[in-house]
Amino acid sequence: MNFYITPEEYEQAARDGVRPALLEVRIRMLAWPKDRAIKTPPHKKNPLKDWVEVAKHHGICYSTLRYRANRLGWELERAATQPLQDRKAQAKRAYESSRKYPEKYLRMAEQNGIKERTFHRRVKSGWDIEIAATRPPMTARECGLLSKAKSKKWLKRLFLQRKGS
Secondary structure, three states: OOOOOOOHHHHHHHOOOHHHHHHHHHHHHHHOOOHHHHOOOOOOOOOOHHHHHHHHHHOOHHHHHHHHHHHHHOOHHHHHHHHOOHEEEEEEHHHHHOOOOOOOHHHHHOOOOOOOOHHHHHHHHOOHHHHHOOOOOOHHHHHHHHHHHHHHHHHHHHHHHHOOO
């Protein structure tokens, strides 16, 4: 490969807007063919450069500006001026969007003296969400009476089956 650049090639490249240093890099370091190195115009000026100072003034770093403009496709003015999100607010929105049961029902359950864990278990076991949030929890006495009634019913069935067999 010929790495020597003639004065005529420098002049031709200059007419196409290619600086001598860029021409040398393209031919000697990047090993471009001379024809391509001379005729390919240099990249246009980075449009973000005009907005870097504006972004810094608004507390936005260059990488964020570049991400917003290139990856998210935002207009440069918006990318440079829209304030960064508050991390706490962002975390709260993420928490709210991942919530399984609406906040309204959890607060309703809390007001009715129902623990959050009880509410979750009720809904998981098939209760209607509104009933799970409003029906007061059973007292220990009510639980005992219910257990007693269930065990009597079970024993009655057991003895009826024995008599029939």
